[in-house]
Amino acid sequence: MKICKICNNDTIETTDPKTKKIYHKCLSCDYIFLDEIFYVDEAHEKKHYDKHHNSFESLGYVKMFEDLIDEFIPPNIKTTLDFGCGRGLVLPTLLEKEGLVCDRYDPFYFPQKVYEGKEYDLIISTEVFEHLQNPLEVFKELILHLKDGGYVLLMSAFHPANDEEFFKWWYIRDVTHIGFFNLKTFEHIADELGLNIVKHNFKNITLFQKGAVR
Incomplete structure (x- = not known):
C-alpha cells in the first residue's frame, strides 16, 4: 500500500482496465497518483511538451487565458510569476498587457x-x-515566494468521483499526467499550508490566498 503524497494517509490501489496502469487513490483527501513504474523519463517528457504549439494563433487557447484573467485575478496585483510556463508566450504576454510584471519559470x-x-x-x-x-x-516552495495576502492561482482539472468515470477520463491519457486533484484535495492542502481558498469554479481552477487579507 502506498502512502498519499498529500496527506500521508492510506491509499487504495486501482488498475485502469484499458492501459493496465496502476493508480493510488487516497482514502482521506481524494488525491490520485500514478504508480511510479509508469512515469516517463525526462527526455520523453520534454519531447512530449515540444509538441505543444499553443500561440496567439490558437484563439481558443488565448480566450481561455483571457477569461482566467477576467474572472480569477484579484485587483491590485502588480507582480506575478508564471510557474511552469512552458514556452511562456500567451499568458505572460496577456498579463503584461494588463500592466502586470510577469516573471517566467x-x-x-x-x-x-x-x-x-x-x-x-x-x-x-x-x-x-x-x-x-x-x-x-512544490506548493510549499511557492508560498515562500508569496507576499502576505498574496495569491496562488492553480489550473488543474478536478478528477471524476468514481473509478468508472476516472478511467474514461481524457485527462489521464496524457502520459505526463501523474497526479490528480479535486476540491477536497485542495482544501486539505490549504489547511495544511495555512491558506484560504477564496474562489474556485468546481471544475479546474482554484484561487488560494496566503495570510491576512490585504
Whole structure:
C-alpha cells in the first residue's frame, strides 16, 4: 500500500482496465497518483511538451487565458510569476498587457529560478501540478515566494468521483499526467499550508490566498 503524497494517509490501489496502469487513490483527501513504474523519463517528457504549439494563433487557447484573467485575478496585483510556463508566450504576454510584471519559470524552457530572493502578489500555475511527482513540496516552495495576502492561482482539472468515470477520463491519457486533484484535495492542502481558498469554479481552477487579507 502506498502512502498519499498529500496527506500521508492510506491509499487504495486501482488498475485502469484499458492501459493496465496502476493508480493510488487516497482514502482521506481524494488525491490520485500514478504508480511510479509508469512515469516517463525526462527526455520523453520534454519531447512530449515540444509538441505543444499553443500561440496567439490558437484563439481558443488565448480566450481561455483571457477569461482566467477576467474572472480569477484579484485587483491590485502588480507582480506575478508564471510557474511552469512552458514556452511562456500567451499568458505572460496577456498579463503584461494588463500592466502586470510577469516573471517566467519552467524547468525545460525557462530553467533559471528567477523567483529566488523575490516575493510576488500572485503566482499562477496552469496545467502544471498534474505533472509533478511531489506537488505538496512544490506548493510549499511557492508560498515562500508569496507576499502576505498574496495569491496562488492553480489550473488543474478536478478528477471524476468514481473509478468508472476516472478511467474514461481524457485527462489521464496524457502520459505526463501523474497526479490528480479535486476540491477536497485542495482544501486539505490549504489547511495544511495555512491558506484560504477564496474562489474556485468546481471544475479546474482554484484561487488560494496566503495570510491576512490585504
